[in-house]
Amino acid sequence: MIDTNAEIGTLDHSENGQALLQLKDLHVWYELKKFGFGHAGYVRAVDNVSFDLGQGEAIACVGESGCGKSSLMKTILGLNIPTKGEVIFDDTPLSQTKGEDLRHYRSKIGYIQQDPFGALPPFMTIERILEEPLIINGIKDKEERRRRIEKILEEVKLTPVNEVLPKFPHMLSGGQQQRVVIARAMIMEPKLLVADEPVSMLDASVRVEVLRLLRKLQETHNLAVLYITHDLSTVRYFSEYIFVMYAGEIVEFAKMEDLLDDSRHPYTHALLEASSDPNADNALVQREIPKGEPPSLVKPPTGCRFHPRCSHFMSGLCDVKAPPNIEVSPRHLVACWLYDENRGHAV
Amino acid sequence: MEKQNDLVLKVRNLRLHFNTRSGPVQAVDGVDFDLRKNEATVIIGESGCGKSSLAKAILRLLPRNAGTYDGEIWLHDMNIMNMDSETYRKEIRWKRISMVPQAAMNALNPVMKIGDQVSEPAIIHMNMTHEEATKAAVRMLEHVGVPIDFLHRYSFELSGGMRQRSALAMALVTLPDVVILDEPTSALDVLTQASIMNLMKRMKKDLETSFILITHDIATSSELADNVAVMYAGQVVEVSDSRRFFTKPLHPYSHALMASVPRLRETIEPEFISGQPPSLLNPPMGCRFKDRCPKRFEKCDEEPPTVLVDGDRKVKCWLYV
Numbered sequence: 142m143i144d145t146n147a148e149i150g151t152l153d154h155s156e157n158g159q160a161l162l163q164l165k166d167l168h169v170w171y172e173l174k175k176f177g178f179g180h181a182g183y184v185r186a187v188d189n190v191s192f193d194l195g196q197g198e199a200i201a202c203v204g205e206s207g208c209g210k211s212s213l214m215k216t217i218l219g220l221n222i223p224t225k226g227e228v229i230f231d232d233t234p235l236s237q238t239k240g241e242d243l244r245h246y247r248s249k250i251g252y253i254q255q256d257p258f259g260a261l262p263p264f265m266t267i268e269r270i271l272e273e274p275l276i277i278n279g280i281k282d283k284e285e286r287r288r289r290i291e292k293i294l295e296e297v298k299l300t301p302v303n304e305v306l307p308k309f310p311h312m313l314s315g316g317q318q319q320r321v322v323i324a325r326a327m328i329m330e331p332k333l334l335v336a337d338e339p340v341s342m343l344d345a346s347v348r349v350e351v352l353r354l355l356r357k358l359q360e361t362h363n364l365a366v367l368y369i370t371h372d373l374s375t376v377r378y379f380s381e382y383i384f385v386m387y388a389g390e391i392v393e394f395a396k397m398e399d400l401l402d403d404s405r406h407p408y409t410h411a412l413l414e415a416s417s418d419p420n421a422d423n424a425l426v427q428r429e430i431p432k433g434e435p436p437s438l439v440k441p442p443t444g445c446r447f448h449p450r451c452s453h454f455m456s457g458l459c460d461v462k463a464p465p466n467i468e469v470s471p472r473h474l475v476a477c478w479l480y481d482e483n484r485g486h487a488v
Numbered sequence: 489m490e491k492q493n494d495l496v497l498k499v500r501n502l503r504l505h506f507n508t509r510s511g512p513v514q515a516v517d518g519v520d521f522d523l524r525k526n527e528a529t530v531i532i533g534e535s536g537c538g539k540s541s542l543a544k545a546i547l548r549l550l551p552r553n554a555g556t557y558d559g560e561i562w563l564h565d566m567n568i569m570n571m572d573s574e575t576y577r578k579e580i581r582w583k584r585i586s587m588v589p590q591a592a593m594n595a596l597n598p599v600m601k602i603g604d605q606v607s608e609p610a611i612i613h614m615n616m617t618h619e620e621a622t623k624a625a626v627r628m629l630e631h632v633g634v635p636i637d638f639l640h641r642y643s644f645e646l647s648g649g650m651r652q653r654s655a656l657a658m659a660l661v662t663l664p665d666v667v668i669l670d671e672p673t674s675a676l677d678v679l680t681q682a683s684i685m686n687l688m689k690r691m692k693k694d695l696e697t698s699f700i701l702i703t704h705d706i707a708t709s710s711e712l713a714d715n716v717a718v719m720y721a722g723q724v725v726e727v728s729d730s731r732r733f734f735t736k737p738l739h740p741y742s743h744a745l746m747a748s749v750p751r752l753r754e755t756i757e758p759e760f761i762s763g764q765p766p767s768l769l770n771p772p773m774g775c776r777f778k779d780r781c782p783k784r785f786e787k788c789d790e791e792p793p794t795v796l797v798d799g800d801r802k803v804k805c806w807l808y809v
Contacts, residue, residue: 205677206648314764315535344534344704346748350760371678374707374752401752415682416707418751421731423710424528427690430683434647 159232160193161365162217162333167191167226169212173439184438186212188389189226196332199359199366201376201397203412204386207435210369213386214335217367219247231332248278251326253336253355257318261310267299267321268306274328289328296361297324297354316347320354327358333365334358340375352378373416377401385409388436388446395473405475407431407451445478453479495564496665496698497523497546497585502559504538504545512555513768515541517722519559520794520802522715523666528692528699530709530730532745533719534765539702540590542719543668546700547587548576563665582613586659587668591675593651596643602629603639606657613662621661628657631694632687649680653687660697668700673708685711706749710734718742721766721776728801738803741777775806783807 169187172180186209194200204210215221217228219235228235230246238246254260261270271290280286294302297320310318319339326334336355340348352375359366368379376383376397383401384394385408393406404410411431417423431450436442442449448459458478467480504516515538523529533539544550546561561568568580586609589595597605606629607621616624626636632653643651652672659667669688673681689712692699703709709716713730718739726739737743747759763780766772772779778788787806795808 205679345706345745346534346761348760349748349750349758350762352750353760373678374750377752377755378750378758412678413752415678416752417682417711418753419706419710419734419746419749421710421713421734424689424713424730427686428682430679430686434649434680 161196161231162194162367163227163229164191164193164213164217165227165229167213167216167228168224169209169216169221170224182439183224185389185441186438187216188441190386190391191226192384192391192394194333194365194367196365197359197363198382199356199368199380200382200384201368201370201380202384202386203370203373203376205371205435207388207438208386209389209438210386211337214337214367214369217333217335218250218252219243244278248274248329249331249333251329251331251334253319253322253326253334253339255338256342257315257322258310258342260322261318263310265309266306267308267310267313270310270321271325271328274325278329293324293328296327296358297321299324314347315343316351319343319347319351323351323354323358327362330362331364333367335367335369337369338371339368341370341372348375349378355379373401373412374418385412388441389438390446390476392447392476393474399470399473403470403473405469405473405480406447406477407453407479408447445476494524495522495562496525497700498560498562499546500560500562502542502545502561503556504541504550504554505556506541506551507553507555508769511769514538514722514771515768516545517768517771519719519722519724521717521724521727523698523700524714525696525698526692527714528688528701528712529715529717530701530703530713531717531719532703532706532709534704536765536768537719538722538768539704539719540670543587543589543670543700543702546668547581547585548573582609582659582664583662584664585666585668586662586664588655588659588670588672590670592655592658592672593643593648593675596651596655598642598644601640601642602634602646602654605643606654606661609658610661624661625657628661629654631691632657632660647680648676649684652676652680652684656684656687656691660691660695663695664697666698666700668702670702671704672701674703674705681708682711688712706745718745721771722768723776723804725777725804726802728803732798732801738797738801738808739777739805740781740783740807744780744782775804 167187167190170183170185173182173184175181190213202210212221216223272286275286275289291302294305299305299317299320340351343351356379380397383397384391387408393409404413414428415430433450436446444460444462445464448454455478464476464478466474466476468474469480499519499521502516502519505512505514519542521529531539531542550557563584603622603625607625610616610621610624634650634653673684701709701712716728716730716733717724718726720741726742737746744761748761750758761780766776774789775792778784792804792806794802794804797803797808
């Protein structure tokens with residue numbers, strides 16, 4: 142819904158050349174079948190999403206389950222084929238990448254899974270887990286492979302390396318397992334890291350440690366990072382930009398501080414209201430939560446998709462016409478009629 | 489401040505060890521805490537600190553390899569540890585103390601309708617007839633905000649939030665004195681989590697029920713807490729009322745835990761706790777937190793006593809002796 146591209150010109154990453162990753166008007170729809178072959182509509186998981194991500198930048202994607210963030214991620218990783226629109230990574234459009242090029246494409250994107258224990262094969266040693274991507278990507282020299290594994294393990298602070306290498310995943314703690322996952326994502330020296338809720342399965346005390354490690358890797362390698370999360374409180378320590386997704390669309394896009402301190406979209410408001418800081422006063426208040434649940438993506442509500450739950454709902458406008466992207470301040474975009482000055486004439 | 493007659497549950501020196509091939513695992517090792525009427529005590533701790541075992545110990549849902557199991561659990565003025573297991577099953581479990589287990593929303597029976605599942609505890613534990621139990625279930629489902637036409641639906645037709653509400657209704661349908669909630673919101677979305685928390689705040693006020701909330705999420709725990717007990721390596725290291733706990737924790741571990749929480753509205757850089765919790769097979773002598781503690785001194789090699797600070801706050805640390 143929000144187009145952050147050149148048209149508005151707010152998110153111009155041209156300072157350091159072309160944006161590394163560009164999503165243009167991306168749609169990911171899954172077809173529903175009736176009796177196995179008849180067409181029965183689409184699940185519109187991602188609708189009209191555009192953004193740019195420059196080298197060395199971190200962007201956070203915030204949304205609840207079912208808002209399309211996983212579909213978006215899988216499309217960027219080259220696992221889903223976009224229905225419409227384009228993913229451009231490193232100046233090459235994904236749709237024209239095939240075979241050997243696709244493998245090369247994937248090796249330049251590191252993927253950090255949510256659940257480290259589920260992501261690591263239980264019957265492989267850490268050495269084998271880290272060696273596999275190197276073998277697949279054609280690094281034949283055994284010494285070279287070993288050297289790279291040792292280097293990356295030291296970088297994610299899994300030391301002493303020689304003790305870690307022969308271990309199996311279950312012999313490591315949750316935090317250490319997540320470091321192995323990060324090491325595996327980093328071993329091909331990617332340009333982009335896609336981190337899908339990297340700390341949500343970890344204990345509070347380790348969470349910060351892993352986030353800091355990611356931040357450090359990003360800075361030392363000048364990585365672009367797409368950080369996917371539902372937890373707004375960790376975003377502050379990580380990213381320059383945030384976009385909030387609701388029911389397959391981006392509803393708000395802003396710099397991190399702008400979004401957290403001056404949120405505009407009613408849905409972002411609700412998310413912020415629902416996240417708590419430790420404070421004894423919390424127990425005394427009832428939080429204001431929008432009623433209902435996220436809509437079905439097969440038949441999303443007309444107009445603004447948040448309108449059935451919104452407390453600022455304007456009948457005849459929000460339920461009829463999809464809101465435009467409004468730039469409320471530089472680099473701060475909201476898809477909401479509340480901020481449109483001539484909304485009366487728009488219908 | 490302490491009103492003796494309001495005390496619903498009093499746990500003293502509760503121990504639950506598991507026998508394994510390598511020796512006894514001291515999952516719950518001398519736990520003390522209190523729970524008053526219409527209040528919630530939150531048990532905070534990292535994974536593996538024994539907080540779920542504590543829930544099992546209170547409800548006497550012991551796995552086969554349970555070893556040492558002793559201490560006192562006073563429900564009002566009755567020590568339920570002295571009951572034989574049949575009386576316990578008939579009189580206490582679910583009737584007086586019930587539980588919402590971890591990931592309960594995914595553990596609902598897929599071939600039973602929600603209405604039947606919620607009324608089942610009332611039939612079994614309260615000897616209600618089917619009709620009475622259904623009425624009770626309807627009342628409770630209304631209370632927790634599940635629409636009545638969901639009575640005839642199956643669990644897979646419901647969203648995560650609705651399933652969690654149904655699990656809560658199952659625990660509440662017998663109107664127990666105590667409900668133990670084990671990580672009730674950890675698998676839910678932010679908004680759903682907040683609305684379930686809203687619901688539990690209301691429940692705490694409306695019903696004659698007290699809650700024990702077991703969680704690792706400190707920020708969310710503050711939504712419900714009246715009292716906080718911090719668990720580390722099988723022991724409770726601090727018990728305090730929530731107001732003073734969230735402003736000024738006493739134990740170094742509580743301090744570190746609070747400092748590790750990323751804040752949304754403040755810009756304090758969070759700190760992590762280096763090192764790992766000790767193995768519960770052979771926990772270290774003396775204070776179990778000493779290896780990770782920034783304030784360690786010679787005394788810490790001896791078992792720390794539980795000291796009273798500021799009147800009624802309890803902390804197990806040599807610093808306050």
